[in-house]
Amino acid sequence: ARDGHRALEIIRQERPDLVILDIMLPLVDGYEVCKQVKSSEEFCSIPVIMLTAKSQDVDRVQALAAGADEYMTKPFSPSRAVERVNSLLGVQS
Secondary structure, eight states: OOSHHHHHHHHHHHOOSOEEEOSOOSSSOHHHHHHHHHHOTTTTTSOEEEEESOOSHHHHHHHHHTTOSEEEESSOOHHHHHHHHHHHHTOOO
16 A cells, blocks of 8 residues: 555455555555554454565564564565465464
8 A cells, every 4th residue: 555544444345354565655654553443342353464665673673563464674585474374364384
């Protein structure tokens, strides 16, 4: 999505099995998108992975406090990302 508002619209319309968010989204940041997803009865069970260039401990803590299920920093290992997605979706490798 091009911004946080659009991300929330897509989540409401598409009802994805998993959401991958960047923290640095325009208009509504990834923290707020995550909070809104996780505070919604309808969407709170959707796993959220934060995938971001922000690598400070404070960013990780804030993302997890917002409800993120996983926090990964860029650059990232594609195989590690697939592993985390599969784990959160309950897919056996």
